[in-house]
Amino acid sequence: MSPVIFHIDVNSAYLSWSALEKLKNGSSVDLRTIPSIIGGDEKSRHGIVLAKSIPAKKYGIHTAESVASALRKCPALVTEPPDHDLYHRYSRAMMELLFSFTPDLEQVSIDECYLDFTPIAHLYSSPEDAAALIRDHIFDTLHFTVNIGIAHTKVLAKMASDFEKPGKIHTLYPEEIPVKMWPLPVSDLFMVGRRSAEKLIGFGIQTIGELARTDPAFLTTHFKSHGRLMWEFANGIDDSPVLSEKQEAKGIGNSTTLREDITDPGEAEKVLLALCESVSGRLRKAGQLAGTITVEIKYHDFTKASHQAQTLSPCNTTGEIHRLACSLFGALWDGRPIRLLGVRSSRLVSEEEPVQLSIFDLPFTPKPEEATTAAPSPEKLKQLDTALDSIRRKYGEDAIKRGRFL
Structure with missing residues (x-):
């Protein structure tokens, strides 16, 4: 079967849930029945549209466009801030x-x-x-x-x-x-972002059906592995299973939707540090080491991208996971405004299991002239994380913070 x-x-x-809450609180207007959006600030006209009502859609308003643009299309538009x-x-x-x-x-x-x-x-x-x-x-x-x-x-x-x-x-x-999906524009296919769609159209590939009939070798040449994925999806090929909650132990991760889209790599690395601190802490609490780290980006236009790499050896220290996450981020980010960042660990092994050490895990004695500038050893980083975990267990999560977060 x-x-x-x-x-x-x-x-x-977002709009449905905000509408329901306002009705519960005595509002006589259902946001779903009038031109309305969730997102941004009506007074400052900043931000983007996170959700729209069907009446708003009739004005040509679409998700991820600026609130200012939406208000130009419909001056009477009702704007509600998000409530996450x-x-x-x-x-x-x-x-x-x-x-x-x-x-x-x-x-x-x-x-x-x-x-x-x-x-x-x-x-x-x-x-x-x-x-x-x-x-x-x-x-x-x-x-x-x-x-x-x-x-x-x-x-x-x-x-x-x-x-x-x-x-x-x-x-x-x-x-x-062939009847329901192939006639649709190629931009409607899941995992085909705006840039990929523009590039496909430039090659004369207008519909999902045309993409499905394109030589996958051609797509791989121009889009690398993503080209093969688009071809498979256009043909309905996808063997990924439904990963239920009971399989969560196979990986530990965390992600955050940013309060404002960010374009500064320094800010992104600070967010990644917070995520890596959370993920590494959960790994240590579970007695697990991560063999693979994945970084996920969701852009301002809601397109997603992710990249993963193996650790030099299984680890659960904040510093090592953050180092790899920043490297992955640097290779993945294309400069567009970022809406969400995520870090996920997988290929977990028990701390009790023997692991293959890399050359970087070996004790390191710096030369005298390098002693003041050498990076902490892996053992020192483990001791630091253990001390931080102990303080937080005893005095609460906010008892101690990294200087970068102040």
Whole structure:
């Protein structure tokens, strides 16, 4: 039996959740029924559009454009600031509801997740009926709408959920690809960002179908490994499984959505340091060493990129993980404004297991003239992290901070 995967996506999540909260607090206006957006500051006209209502979309307003641009298109536009604490509460409520159907869930962002329907398929008459039940249960319980895409692969389920909205259910099985997906513009394909789309169009590749029929060797020549990925996705090829919460032990990571988009590499490295400190602390608490580090970037236009590399030897020190994360960031970042940064560790091994040391793990005695400038040894860095962990356990997480954060 082929796997059946659902992609569940909240319709205009930020706007829907803000609208619901305002109605709960006595507002007589539902933001979803008027031209409105979430994001930025109406008075300063700064920031970008994070979410928009359907009436706002009719004015040509789109996600990630500037608030100033949106207001020029619709001067009567209602602007609400984001409330991320509120959004996390609604997100948790939805995930708890979905866990009542199955534990086989992979949450990929605050407002979307994959659900592996295969193990529970025998409980329902069809995937479509089960999806309708889930959609209706979310609306009846939490009062917001979701789209659900159904397919045999994650990428096709993701594509299907982006079809007509809101509150719709769509399938995208292999035999439906030529009719439902291939006529779409190439920019609609998951993982094809603006720059890639412009480059593809420059080669005369206008639609997803044309991309699917392009020689993958040509795409690899011009886009490297991303070219092969785009070709596979255009053909519905994706063997990645739904990674449920029970598999979380295979990796430890952390990410943060930045209060403001950043373009300064120094600021980015400071954020990476905070993330690496969190990840390394959790690794040490779990008694684990990381063999691979991944850095993820989400740009201001919501396109994503990631890069990973193996550590010289498995480690869990903040300094070593941060060093590798900064190296990965430098190779990955293309200069565009950054909205989110993430650091993830994987290929974990127990601290108790013997590991192959690298030459850089060996004790190092600097020459006399270098003694004042030599970097701390790996053993000294471990001792530092152990001391910091001890202080924080005894006096709280904020008991001691790195000077860079002051």
